[in-house]
Structure formats: C-alpha cells, structure tokens
Amino acid sequence: MTDTPEIEEYRERARQWLAANLEPRDPGQSAHGRGGTQQDDEGFQAQRALQKKLYEAGYAGINWPSEYGGQGLSDAHARAFAEEAVRYRTPDLGHPGGTTYGPCGQTIVRHGSPEFLARHVPRMLAGDELFVQLFSEPSAGSDMAGITTRAVRDGDKWLITGSKIWTSGAHQADYGMCLARTDWDAPKHRGLTWFAVPLNAKGVTIRPIREITGDAEFCEEFLDEVEVGDDDVIGEVNKGWTVAQTLLLVERGAGRDDPLHLPTVQAADVDPFLLDLTRAAGRAQDPVARQTVARIHTADWARGQLGQRVTGLLKAGDKPATGVASYWKLAAGVYNPERARLVLEIGQGLGLVWKDGDEEGQRAALDYLNSRVWSIAGGSNEMQRNAISEQVLGMPREPSFDRGKPFREVVNSARQWFTT
Amino acid sequence: MTDTPEIEEYRERARQWLAANLEPRDPGQSAHGRGGTQQDDEGFQAQRALQKKLYEAGYAGINWPSEYGGQGLSDAHARAFAEEAVRYRTPDLGHPGGTTYGPCGQTIVRHGSPEFLARHVPRMLAGDELFVQLFSEPSAGSDMAGITTRAVRDGDKWLITGSKIWTSGAHQADYGMCLARTDWDAPKHRGLTWFAVPLNAKGVTIRPIREITGDAEFCEEFLDEVEVGDDDVIGEVNKGWTVAQTLLLVERGAGRDDPLHLPTVQAADVDPFLLDLTRAAGRAQDPVARQTVARIHTADWARGQLGQRVTGLLKAGDKPATGVASYWKLAAGVYNPERARLVLEIGQGLGLVWKDGDEEGQRAALDYLNSRVWSIAGGSNEMQRNAISEQVLGMPREPSFDRGKPFREVVNSARQWFTT
Amino acid sequence: MDPDLSPDQRLLRETTERFIEANLPLARLRELIDAGDEVDPSYRRDGAELGWFAFLAPESLGGGSVSGDGVLDAVVLAELRGRYLQPGAFIDTNLAVATLAREGSEEQRTKVVPTLISGEAAVAWAVADATGDWSGSSGVGCEPTRGGYRLTGRKGLVVEARSAQWLLVTAVAPDGLTQFLLPTATPGVTVEAMTSLDLSRRLCEVRFDDVEVDGSALVGTPGAAATAVDAQLLLAGVLAAAETVGAMQYLFDLTVQYCKDRVAFGRPIGSFQAIKHQLADTSLALEMSHAVATGAAREAQREGRGAAHAASMAKAFVGDAAVELAHKCWQLFGGISYTWEHDFHLYLRRLTTDASLYGSPTWHRERLCQLAGL
C-alpha cells in the first residue's frame, strides 16, 4: 500500500524524530516481548521514562482522541509510526503496558466518563498510570459473569472486598480495572460495576502465583475493604457487563488476523525438534515411533489447514463467527496436550529427565506442563464445544439455572443440587 | 452338591421317563439355541408337540405354581430334571420359547390376576400359547417409559394403536405382552398398562426387520385399533411400570452369574483368530501391528479382570449395585467397537473383502457390524455413564424435563426446545 | 466443501449433483445392491460428458478442466461422488488418464485416452497386494520374454475391475517397478469380484497366470515406473480423501438432523450436553478433514515440494477421522442404525472401506516418514 502524501510527510517527520531520539535496535533483538516482567524496578522506571519521551514528543496515542492526550490522528498514521519505530528500542512496559494500551485502555476510552478520561488517559499515555485487569476470580473461570468480589456502599464511598487472579504484572502496575458485584438482587449479568482501583491503596495485597512450571508470571490480588469513590467508576453502575463485552472482544483479538497464533506448518517441513528427539532416542528406524512422528506432523499441518478453512468460512459468513472461530480454539485445546504427550512418548526417557541447566533437554517436559493452557484459558474446551454445537450445528442451548434469578439466590441454590 | 433322597428319587424317575420318551442327542449337537427362528412352520409345530408331551407327563413348569398347571416343586427338582435332560432332544421353541418361559412368563406369574393366570399359564406350559414382549418402540429406546402406543377405552373394550420393535420371533408366537399408554394426563411412568394381545388379532401386522448385517432376527409390529378386553390386562391399569421393572430385572439376568457374558480371557492365551489374522495379513513381524495385537489382548484380559473386580465390589456392597454393574456394561459398549475396528486395521485388506461363502473370511466384517450392539441395546453407553456418575461417584442427577408433568405436555414441550 | 470454490467450480458441482440425483441416487443404488446388479455403462458415458475423466488430460488429447485447475475440479467431483456413494472406477481412470497422457505410447495416448475421456472404457489400477501394500512392489512380478513380458501373481483390492475394460498393472520387474496397460480380457487374467464390507463398489482380486504381453502393453520405461507410481499414489490419495470427506459430510448432516428430531426424556437428544459435545468434536474432525483434503488438492495442483507429503497426510488423517465419525454417528443413531433400510450402514461400510483403500492411515504415515527423510 502506498502512503497518501499526508502520511508520507508524517512518516518522514517520525523517521527524523526517531533517529534523533531513540537508540537503534540490533537486528534480531526484540523490541517488545515479555521482557517487562523480567526487568528489575530500575529498568522498568527507565521504560516509563522512555514512554514519557514519546508522549511529550506527540508519539504516544497517535490514533487516540486528542481531548484526552492522544493525537487524534488516523490508524494509518499510527501504522506508519509503528513501521518506522521497528528499528528502534521503543518502551517495553511488559504485561501492564500491553493491557494499558490494549484491552484496558481501549475499553476505558469507549466507556469512561469524560471526567474519568480527562483524569486518567493522558497519564496512561505518558506512562504514569499503567492499568491491569482485575477480572477473573478463583471462583469464576469459564463462568466469567459469576464473580463474587463485592463493592458495598459506605456513605459516598464504595468498599471493595474479594480476590482476583491470573493478572500479569500487577506488581508493576498502578491501577487495577476491577469488576465487582454491586447488586446481589439483580440477575448475574446485571449487578456488576467496573472500578479503577489504585494498586497501592490500603487493603490491596498482591501476591505472585507460582505456576505449575515453577515460574511466577501471574499474580493474585486480595482486596479487603478497599475504598474507592464514585469518580472511580468506569462506565455505569450495575451495567458493567456491557463494558466487559468490549474488553473481551478486544482481548480476543477482534480485528487481528490470527488471534490464536496457530502454527502454519508446511507439508514438507517436519518440526526439527521432533526429528532430533526421535533420532536422539534411537528410534528413527522404529516403526512405532515413526507412526507417532507422522501423527504429530499431520496434526501440525492439519491445524494450519484448518486455520485457512476457518478464515474462508468466516469470509463466506453464512455461519456465526464466534462459533466458527471456536473450531480454531478447540483444535488448540485438543491437540496441544495430545501433541505434548506424544512427544514424551517418542522420547521415552528423554523428556522425563535431563541434566540440570540443559534447556534443550527440558523442552519436552516444559511443553508438556504448558500444554493445557489453551484447553482451559480463555474459554475451556467445554465452552468451545457448547459454542460449536449451539451456534454452528443449531443444537438447543444448555438449560440455564442462573439466568433471570437474583444472583444471591443463584449462589444459594447451587448448594442445593445434592439435596434435591 | 449331593441330592437329598427326595431329589434323588425324582431324578431317577425323570431319567427313566426321558429314556423312554425323548430322542437321545448326539454329543456336540445343540439342545437349544437359535434354531427355533430358523425352523419352518412344520418343524416349529413339532417342537410345540414335544413341549406338550413334557407338559402332559408333568415335566413342564416343574417349579411353577401348581394351581396354574405347574408342578409346584422346588428349584432343585427343576435343576435335576434339566441336568438329566441335557442328553436328550428337548423342545426348541426359539426366541418365543425363551421369552415365554423367561421374562414374560416369570413376570406374568408375579403380576397376573388369578383368572388371567388360570386361563393362560397352563396353555403357556403346554406350548399352546407362546408370549413375546411388545415393549420397545421406534420412538422409545433408552427412554423406555416414553412409549406412545395408546390403549383407548371403547365401551368395555380397549383399542390399541401404535408400533413396537425389536421383537424376536413374533411371527411364531401367539401373544404379545404389550405395554400401552392408558392415561395421557398422568406423568410418564404412571399412565402405562400391560395387555396380552393375540398376535393373530385383526389390526396386528408383523414385519421382519432386515438388520445391518442383512439378517432378519427381529420383527416390528404395527397395531391398528387392536381390540382387547379388561381380562387381557396384566397387572393393574395405569400401574404397568411396576410390572415393567420386574420384566427388566428378569431380562437383565437377575440371579445369573455373568449377565453380560464378558469374555474371561487367560493372560497367556491370545485369541487365536487374532494371531491367525495377523499372520495371514503378513504382519506378524510388523511392530505396528504387534502393538495393536497387544492392545486387543490386553483389553480382552482387562475386561475379564474387571468382571472379577465388579463381582468383588458387588459382594462388598458399599456402592449401589446397578451403578457398579454399569462398569461391566460400559466396558462392553466401549471396547467391543474399538476391538472390531482394531481387528480390521490389523487385517488391512483382509476383513474388508472375502470370497463369497468364506465364513472365516467375513468374520472380521461381521464382528464389526455387530460391534455396537452393547453400546446401544439394553441401556446405551450414555445411560451407563449417567449411572456411574450419579450412583457411584455421587454427581447430581440429570435435570429432568419430563418427571411429574402430564405425558401429553411432555410430548408437546419437547417440540419447543428450538423455539425458546 | 471448500468455501473458496470458483463460480465455475460451483456450477460443475451443481450440474453433477443434479446428474447424480437423477441417475443414481441412494434409492437406485439400493436397488442395484439388492439385485446384485452393476450400474449400466451409460451412467459412465453420461458422466463423462460432464467432464468426469477429462480434467487431468491435456486439451490436445480431448481433455480440459473447468477452472484451469484440473486436480481441484476432479476433487469437486470426488467429494460429490463420495457424498452419494457413487460406484465406478472414477479415481483409477483419472489417474490412468494422467499417466498415459504424460508417458503413454503414441497408441495409448491417441487411441486409449480418448475412449477413457469419453467414458467408453474405464481403467482399474492393479497395484495393491491382498494385504494392503500399495507401493506396487508386491503381488505381481514380471519377467522379460522374447516377445515382451510374462506377468505372474495376484493383486487385491482392485476397485471396480470387473466393469473396467483396462487394467493398469504395477509389477515388479528384475530392474524395478514396471507398469503395463492391458485389456481386462487378456488371456490368463482372471478378475474375481470379492464379497465386501462395502456394498457400493466392487472390490476385486485380479490373478495373473503366466500372462504374456508384448512390449506395446508397457507404460513408460521398463524398470523406471517409480515416479509414475508416486504420481498415481498422490492423485489417488487426494481424490480418495475428497470422496471420503463427501461421504462424511452427508452422514454427519443426517446425524445432526436426527439429534434435533429425536426426542427422549422429554427433550431432543441434541439438547443433552454429552451429545452436543460428541457432535462438536465430530464437527471439528470433519472441518479438519475438509481442510486437509482441500490443502492436499492445492498442493497437488501447484505441484509443490510438499505435494506427496500432503496427499499422504490427507489420506491418513481423513481415513482415521472417517471411521471415528462413522462410529460417533452410529452411537447417536442408536437402534435405528441397526436396520438395513436406514442409510447409515451404507455410509459406515463405505467409510470404513475408504480408510484402507489406496493405503491405510498406517501405511501413509510410514510413507510420510520416508518422504520426510526420517
């Protein structure tokens, strides 16, 4: 695509500014990535300073509304800057950066009151206020609207109590965008409200979660009567589910080309790690292992082909998009664990044990431990099967036992399933 | 076990009578079996005559009540006669004989009115009245109480209309023991009544069902305003479900040792057909085929071991018996089709094609076509999974959408699942 | 069905579907099965007029495709033929046309190929042995004689050889794989139709009892047929996978409808979550089967370096998925699946047989490893 003269001019100015102000990046070196979470505090402050430099030069929030500190320019301007910036070291604010300029920020811009936006968005763009999501709860996973964190009126304040989980980088962020239940007599989806919670407020405890692999990428937050005000409400009181839907759409990659990052494998290119492992296990000539290698490669390739087909079906548009997209998600949820198991089977001893520090050696094991992320996170396999069955194949919806009922009653009646 | 003097004397008399009156049987020749259904009419009449001979000599219904034509003797007497009769050609009345002296007869004796029993049971024992079940319907399989054959009052008569299916040997029988709905305003299980329906009555049409294998072992019956009277009712009007439960218990082999006839395979004895097939397919040294052979044998053996474990669990008695028995049934339902598939895989070409008339050659294919009988008949895999989950593991029952409701309404509301 | 079909291909599909529904719908196929008859040769000739055997031949020999992409056109047909369980040597005749057009003798190219394209004659490919080795390297050997060659041995799982006029035979000669085209009626050749699990096609055993042929029967260079055999296997894999996917889709649609219509416990059985999830898993496998069948066809069309890999992967994936789908549907249909009059068993039989024809999943997985250099 060729630039319009306007964009061309903008690009040229950006190029000059970048050359004069940012450090060039070595080819191969990542500009963004998961580095943020690995940085120490000092390093992270430096990244914030870099963000402020961009902001002050007018290169933060290029296509965000100008009344709230953005530049009010087009997507094309933003894309032009991004393309030029690829060769420079741009701010890496890790997970909090991703949520601030992604799901949280984009949702806030659409639902926040003018006062809220005026107060927070310029600071977000300047790198002074980083937002993370406080959405999932230990007791509400697939049933996302089933949260039980509560915000209770106390004079002209709200007191928030509950716990949130699976937050990335909460310890580096400034605010949590937090969903709480404000009306227990309304049905599940209708008594929810979003709040901006300062993460250094009294009553907030942030604890890293040690994961199955031993790493700690996520945090859990405990809120104990955390005080916020009416001006911290994002959107309208008791209408938080509308806001949540925007958030989920952005999070699920609305507009992105390949939201699931499925591998697109060439038919002739078997994963070299797989071939190496098979040979290292001395099983290259073992017909049973060869069958397994072929199964894995066939599934790898088939998932790529499925991606192309789903894209085609989405374009054809005669079936509901969310249902069709579930094929992709379910394929990941089903095949990732299966693949990881088969790899261990090929390796037999290898993959179960390795010498301390041998990263290649532990790869099969780590892949195995991570293999169910897609089966569970972001809508479990079971949720995807419901979606395919109901939305694509036209089967009846699951009978509902919580719709329309006051949420208070839902919580009570769930306990009665074993007594009736 | 040694006989009491009384039984010993009885056995001796039976032995003499048998020698004087029945033809000896060649060793290896089947005394009973599926022969009945294959016989022509003339042959079947001869079997009826043989049954009458037993009856007249006092050797039919040995342990049935004497007031209805039985001999009123003990189970031990019956067993003694059966043991002696093994060496003679006893009546082979095929499937109708099996149901008459099995589920139908035993249920009728427990639930029929004295008048009904006096009228029918002596004729059953004499071989003059053979009963088959008219229970299953094309539209009521797993949901056995969901039948829609109706019996409508017409003066002092009942008119029965509907269709029944999966009846063995109906064309050779005299009566159908038929379940019909007599109250559409009662809940599903409470408006049912059993009738004895003469199969030569006006309005009865019997049609053999050609099965997946091409054979025709079962019949379908169509009833079009078939007239029966109050004295044809078995048990009480609208209380047919109680009777049905007796029937199901007898049918499912209450008291039998191995109701499912699961194979009990010795660990060292691989099915010779499997070994032959593997060798005939030239795959005895193919590691992939060897894995499959081992999988099959392992499952064969494991199912036998499961049988022993289930027997132990039933004896221990700390879990509900029907739930525990479901493990057996589900294993058959899951492993039979899997086994049949794997056998075809080993055979590759063999099993898919054979020379006309080569019975050995078509065995794999026939086993394959028959492999889902246990997955579906007598409670599908899905029903067994419900039973295990609810009765053994203690999960909540499936939410019911038909209990307590008038059946008329159930039928209507089922249609609304796609409109709500 | 491939959502990316061109308008021309959609038209081809509609025309052919109308043709099949008019000439050989399932009801008519059942009559043939019950009577033990084969379809009249006019069926093949009329199908040929729609281009069934022309897509893989150059225009100079009377061939030509609808879209310019002959393989993709043939795949459109194959899927439909599978959907309606059509009999006949469609796959073998097409791959024979491709091989003969490329490396047949002048006589084979100009005399035989046109009769194949017109549907006057059909070819059955005798390549597998009775135990399902489709490499061509077992079953029949040939040795040079003074006037030509002598063929000895037997081939199994030859599709529709009884109604074919020609056999394309892959034989082992002392110097390597060698192919012949000979009339089914050649002395010493015995074609025996076997009884089969599948009722919709005739699978045959072909015996060669010292069959003497002269050099004119040769296809290509003696001892050097490996490349042609590879190309034939590739085409067969692509077309057979497409046929299977067509039959899977039909059976699945039938099952989905049944789950909506059938009521138990006061609700359509399709409202039970366990049933819904079985349907969803099966639907995923079916969509992936469509995807790999299409993917392999595109690789074949563009003759990519992964074309053979893709064909073997498609055949393996679809073969497994087909049998699994048939069993899932079997379970969902319940008792009715046991009746002869319900169409289910015709699909079960065809899909199960499809999985093994032209190489079982196991066979193709091993082949894939060889192609990948493992």
Place this chain on the structure above:
Amino acid sequence: MDPDLSPDQRLLRETTERFIEANLPLARLRELIDAGDEVDPSYRRDGAELGWFAFLAPESLGGGSVSGDGVLDAVVLAELRGRYLQPGAFIDTNLAVATLAREGSEEQRTKVVPTLISGEAAVAWAVADATGDWSGSSGVGCEPTRGGYRLTGRKGLVVEARSAQWLLVTAVAPDGLTQFLLPTATPGVTVEAMTSLDLSRRLCEVRFDDVEVDGSALVGTPGAAATAVDAQLLLAGVLAAAETVGAMQYLFDLTVQYCKDRVAFGRPIGSFQAIKHQLADTSLALEMSHAVATGAAREAQREGRGAAHAASMAKAFVGDAAVELAHKCWQLFGGISYTWEHDFHLYLRRLTTDASLYGSPTWHRERLCQLAGL
C-alpha cells in the same frame, strides 16, 4: 484397592497409611522438594520395621509376609506408596531381595539381604539405557578380566540411586546377560541425579568408567541372568502398576470432590452431563486399572504360566490409563491446576513418569507379543 484384601492385609494397609501420614505426608514432601532435600534415612528404616522389604524374602533370611502371599502384601504397600507419592527405592530393593534370596551368593544372602530387610541399606536397579530399553541388553557391557570383570557404559532412569548403598547392575557379557551387586561407592561408578519432570523421586544416570569388580560381585551364573531379569521385570511391573494405581485413585478422588464443590453457571460443575461422562469414563479406566493391577499381582503370586504376560499387560494398561486420567483431571480442575500450590501437578508429574519407568506401554506391548510367541 482390591476389595478382596484379607483382614491381615487391611491391617497392614492401615498401619502403613498412618505411618506415611505421620512421617511423610504431601505437605512434608513439598518441603523436601522446595528445599532440594532427600528424606532422612530413618524414614526407610522405620518403614522397614513395618515389613516393607521383608515380604519377598524367606523367613530363614529374616523375611516373611503378612498374609502368606508376599507379592500381594507388597502390592498393598505399593498402592499406598503411590497414593502418597512416597520416594525411595522400594520396588528395586524388594526385587533385589527376591533375586538375592533366590540366587545370591552366601555372602549376599546372609550379609546383604538382612541389611536390606532392616532398611539399613537400599538397592537401585541399573537396567535401562537412557532411551528406555528395560531389557538390560543395552547401556552397559562387561568383559571378563583376570580377577573378575570390567564394566563400561551408562544406565539411565535408575530410580533413587543416589540414596541407595547398592547397585544391582544388569550388563551384557560376551556370553549373555550377567548381573552384579556392587556398592554405589565403587571406584569408577558415578551416580548423577538428573533434573526430572517428576519431583517426588530422584531419577539418576549411572556411569561405569572401566569399573573393575571381582567375582564376588556376581549375582547368579554369568551369562545366564535372563531368567532373573525376567523375574525382576515381572515384579517391577506388578509393583509399579500398583504404585501408579494408588496415585491415580488419590487424584481421581480429589477431582470428584472438586466437581461437587466447584460452582459455575449456578450449578456444581459435576452436574453438567459432559463433565459427568468424562468422570464416568475415567472411573471405568480407573476400575480397570485396579482390576489389572490386582490380576497381575495374583498371577505373580501363584506363578501362573501367564504371570509375565499379566505383568506386562498391567504395566501397559495402567501406564496409558494413568496419563489419560491425569489429563482428564487436569481439564476438570481448570485454572487451579496451573498453580504450584495445588497438589495436582505433583500427581501429573508422577503419573506421567510412572508410565515410562520400568518399561513404557509400547515397550511392554512388544514384550507381550514376544511372550505370546507372535
């Protein structure tokens, strides 16, 4: 658990369960894991007092069983040890006791065996190579020297070799399989604890760099150890299957309870039919696993002609079922399974590793075919 346990065996089970709960419950095991420590040797000695290493030795050597059926008693323990993810060379020490009691030298029988029974010392069996061949016929070779033998090579997946005082080594001599019992501290022997998917046990690599041993290290007749190795594999299969089943049962019970407690969409997740059916299938596989583990133990006890077959089948069946069960439970636990603090991952790791230790399902299936004469 075997519903047919004798009262004595039930008592043994209760005593041992109390011992484990008091000495090495999961919480204590986690502390050891986090600290990188191994359990104190007193744990083994105290366990030994309950008879842990005595069941397979004759009374003349200080052994003896609870029920008269030593294998069945050992299986009761194994199941419990698996249930609580206990570390230590339980299986290897027991099978070494059995072998040494049967064919050890006088010294080995009277000096070593009693220290094993008392828990003073433990044995690790070095049999597998790094790629999971458990036949003993690869990894380490030995050749006769003037004074004895020289061992060279490496063995992998040696369970708990670092805390064992003895190695039972299965080596290939020019005239066949030969076994040695040597101290872990023998010069030239290097034991390296590997990092492992499993956190509850130490799996080691053992290297033999020209290790010189004299004839007193021999176990049985040189070159003729095949029978002993078979017997060891049989015992290992039976005990390892029982350990695995114990861990499966614990994890499944945990999952069943979670499905009752966890609420989503206003209902316990165990009320969803799709979940119920997953639980039912898993429960069937678990009951079958119990059944085959018990069946194999009984065959081993009675030394039936199918004992080796049964052990291999039990190990293969349970290995597959264990990994499948772990994955089903994983899915049912959902997000919580991703936390280190939840016990789930300890079981996933152990069960996955169990499937390969003492021969993978694939390895045992091939062995079964050999036993069956195919």
